[in-house]
Amino acid sequence: MLVIPPNNLMLRHGNRQVKMARLGGARTNRIENCIMRAKPAAETVQSASSGDDYQSWLTREPSFVTTGGGLDSDVAALKQFSDAGDGLLQLSTGGKGLDHKNLDLTRLIKDKIHDVRAAFLRVHAEAVYSSLTDTFAQPVRIQSLVDTAVRRYPGLLPSASKITEDATRSLKEKEGHERAIGLLLSHIFANPRAGIHLLQSMLRPLPDSVEETAKFSRDGVLDLGAAVLRRTGKAAELLMYNPEYLNAEDASTIGPMEQAVDVAILDPITEVCVLRGTPAQHPRYAGRNIFCSGLNLTHLYEGKIPYLWYLTRDLGFVNKIAHGLLDDPDAIDDPMPTVEKPWIAAVETFAIGGGCQYLLVMDYTLAEKSAYLTLPARKEGIIPGLTNMRLPRFVGDRITRQAILFDRRLEADSPEGRMIVDQIVPDGEMSSAVEATVQKLTSSGSVSTVGNRKALRVCQESLDDVRRYMASYAREQVKCHLSPALVRNLEDNWLKPKGKL
Structure with missing residues (x-):
């Protein structure tokens, strides 16, 4: 039988102490009642009743070895603790998954498991990564x-079946x-090695890129669906193509885009790469090219x-x-053992969200006089x-803070917009402007x-700068991604105005 701590018991919760009395008597009784009514889970998990009652589990946190030789035993301890926590979660929800009626209890259990995983990674992140990469x-x-x-570290991550099932949910x-x-991932990025x-592994070409490069070198065009490469003189034009969603980014675009970038850089004939949009299906933009509208918010929701x-x-x-x-x-071990090409962006109509992010890694950006840039991430x-x-x-x-935190829109043809955009082009004249820019950039060779x-990158953005940023980004972005606020923002700012709710 599960034992519920008395109202005045002080519990350890990670590095914090939680006094159960603060929940309030009625609230505590609801938690106790829901546990006493809970039915055994359909899925076989380690039962909390086998020596792991609620009180003893919640107040017990494994102590991980801080010097060599303890990885295997610590993995076993982590798995045992995580399995017992999963058992408690199954009992508290009746094996039915997320139960909004029991959020106080489920949150407490999930946070405890999270804290213990973090403690494990503070000691073993590099050893775990080393084992996953054959000692680097x-x-x-x-x-x-x-x-x-x-597969290798049960308890550190949820099971494959849980992750797969969760991927099917809204x-x-x-x-x-x-x-x-x-x-x-946050702990891996926090470790320099x-x-x-x-x-550097993520900077390697995709497995099919060499073969696709040969096709492009031969044919001068490569249609990857959501990304199309075509040769124009000394340039390779990468055309973003997701017309149904105003060239938005989603799961259908990410693979083709990376493949196309690989090919454009590897192609021996190409001296400069151009990133450009294509016409959209929306009647509001009939006959106009769209650069990129950012993340596909419908798919996100x-x-x-x-x-x-x-x-x-x-x-x-x-x-x-x-x-x-x-x-x-x-x-x-070379800090810059890379092959690369200069990149030009041609912005027509707008560059929203991820589209605006592209401009920050370009060597030269052209934009139509009427184009604008926005970063609506906070609103999302x-x-x-x-x-x-x-x-x-x-x-x-x-x-930067105004754009990210307060949704400031930057007109391309404005003092602020011109800090990002190098050249303003009259509407409808982008193709000739791109051609002239390519000619100017390649007239003396690209070496x-x-x-x-x-x-320039040595001083502005080393790979280690990216690593340190990603250590924070990996942790904070998952909080945002799973936050109820994200769902609420999408409903209020995206779906309701469009009549989709």
């Missing part, structure tokens, strides 16, 4: 890293299993944008544009990628251009 000998992408960690119905993924290795999407995007094709491709497997309830690190270099701290962009 093998590159690993973020998704593969997480998938392998799920955003407001998710159980929050991705929180543990964010915790793991592991974090740099993961960043429907639960189709997983937490790892943000990190895969930011450390995949966006970071490849900024830092180039790591193509020498023997140069992992998320962090806008690496914008918080990059945008202050362009517009300073004050305007010095690449060397100069690397030299």
Whole structure:
């Protein structure tokens, strides 16, 4: 039988003390009643009644070894503690998953498991990452890293079945299993050796990129669906194509975009890359090119944008544009063993959210006179990628805060807009402006251009700067992604105005 602590019992909850009396007598009774009524879970888990009653579990926290030799025993202790917590969760909800009636209890249990996982990672993050990469000998992408960690370290992350099931739920119905993924990645990025290795792994070309590059070199065009590459003289134009959603970013675009960036950089004929939008289907923009409308908020609300999407995007094709491709497997310790190309952005109509983020990794940006830039991440309830690190270099701290925290819209043809946009182009004349810019940039060859962009990056944005930022971003973004405030913001600011609720 589960034993509920008396109202005046002081409990340890991570590094905090929680006095049960503060819950209030009626509230405590509701928790006790719901546990006493709970039925055994359908899924087989370690039962809390087998020596792990509520009181003893909640007040017991494993002590992890701080010096070598304790990883295996600490993994076992973590798994045992996590399994017992899962058993309590199953009993408190009757095996039915998230139960909003029992949020006080489930939150307490989940937070305790989270705190213990964090304590484990503070000691063992580098050892865990080393084991997942064959002692740093093998590159690993973020998704593969997480998938392998799920199998090798039960208790550190939820089971594969739980993660898979949660992925089918809408955003407001998710159980929050991705929180543990964010915790793991935050600790990996906080470790200099592991974090740099993961960043460099994400800069490697995708497995099919060499083959796709050969096709593009031969044909001069490569249609990847949501991204289309075409050769125009010395340039490779990357066209974003998601017309149904105003060229928004979602799960259907991230793979093709990264593949296209790989090919554009690897192609031996290309000297400069151009990022541009395509016409949208919306009648409001008939006949006009759309650069990018940012994250697909409809898909986000429907639960189709997983937490790892943000990190895969930011450390995949966006970071490849900024830092180039790591193509020498023997140069992992070289701070810049990259092959890269200069990039030009051609902004037509608008660059919203993620579209605006692209401009911060460009070498030159053209924009139509009527175009505008916005970063509505606060209104949505998320962090806008690496914008918080990059945008202050362009517009300073004050305007950065106004854009991110107060939804300030920047007209391209304004003093502030021109801090990001290099050249204003009359509406309808973008193609000729791009052609002239490519000619100007390549007239003396691109070798010095690449060397100069690397030299600029040494002072402005080293890979270690990205690593330190990601240690915070990985932790904070998962909080935002799973927050009820995000759901509320999407409903109030996106769905209701469009009549979708």
